[in-house]
Amino acid sequence: MVRVVKLGIKRPATRPLLPDPEPREVRHTLFSVDDHLMEPPHTFEGRLPAKLAERAPRVVETEEGHEVWVIEDTPYFQVGFMCVAGRPREDHRVEPSRYDEVRKGCWDIHARIKDMDIGGVWASVNFPSGVTGFGGTLFSELEDHELGLACVRAWNDWLFEEWHGSYPDRIVPLGITFLTDPQLGAAEIRRNAKRGFTAVTMPEQPHKQGLPPIFDSYWEPIIQACAETETVMNLHVGSSGFASMPPGAPLLELGATLFQSMAFDSCAEWLWSGWPARYPELKIAMSEGGIAWVAGLIDRLDNLMARSGYGSGWPDKSISPSECLRRNFWFCMIDDPSTISTKDAIGVENILFESDFPHGDGTWPDTQEVMQRLLGNLPEEEIRMIAHENAAKLYRHPVPAGIRP
DSSP, rough: OOOOEEOOOOOOOOOOOOOOOOOOOOOOEEEEEEOOOOOOOTTTTOOGGGGGGGGGGGEEEEETSOOEEETTEEEEEEGGGOTTTTTTTGGSSSSBBOGGGGGGGOOOOHHHHHHHHHOOOOOEEEEEOGGSSSHHHHHHSOOOOHHEEEEEEEEEEEEEEIHHHHHTEEEEEEEOOOOOHHOOOOOOOHHHHTTTOOEEEEEEEGGGTTTTTTTTGGGGGHHHHHHTOOOEEEEETTTTTTOOOOOTHHHHHHHHHHHHHHHHHHHHHHHHHHHHOOOOOOOOOEETSSSSTTHHHHHHHHHHHIOOOTTTTTOOOTSHHHHHHHEEEEEEEEEEEETTGHHHHOOOGGGGEEOTTTTTTOOEEEEEEHHHHHTTTSOOHHIIIIIHHHHOOOOOOOOOOOOOO
């Protein structure tokens, strides 16, 4: 690594990682639909065309001792709070981090499987980190579109070959796509689907990233590609940035508090965009949004259609908005103890489970215990649906022969 970047961010003292916890008792077969990874430094090596190889994203060390990604001479750092699993509580800070300061399972697939086994998670959907712009936006923003598309394809190749390919039964292949040209983006979704990808992610509110709003016909090639290939569109809260906040507001604290309201907003926008009504096969997962708000959204939709008359612009008269919501959308819960009682209003078949490893909201290594406390009193059939069956069906992913409970 070469010291070429100066961030001006002082490096605080960092404590050693905590020892590996003991593997937890496995009570349930768990399928987590929202976990995260930290791309290793070699991610793009040998995966871009020869003429672009020297411009590939790379990891450099800063003058202050941070390790950051550099793309086209611009640094993009991994912030410490993105990978807090296994770090002492005092080190849960917003700052650039080094690879040796986080658990190896954040960026090494073999160590990740070990961490999944410790927490009792069978299968996992993994979202990209800041080097992609979270929802794939960063590569689409590059001035050189050829380089941006090559980076998108290289990231997908790495994910499929190294991360998914090493453990195909344990890792669901989720890709990113090119957003600046929807035709090229659709082609990338189709390319990935042909080799086994079952999911893609993009920003949940693209207009916040300077892209057209989802109400624009601009997005139809990507929507159509997802519907026709059964590729699940994963809309992760925060992939378009934090919620709008007044001056002086505590960005991290208030932004994290508003995650569920952000999920409500983006879900309502996608529903009223008309894409789910026009494409019945379209599958949308609202990642890391929880479920507390979903029953309230359903109530409001039914009110609009039954009494207020405010829903007269709904495009498909053969199905109501709330019915379309249950047909086309899935909702991801981490720990929603006070609102699991709304499961029947939402539809048990629409609820998925996530552990959010290795983020601050994550339940690792006590994921099994959290799941038991949350769902242990439900009928066994419903526990299986939420724990793994709904996700396995949605992502067309195998589950092990020995099913628990």
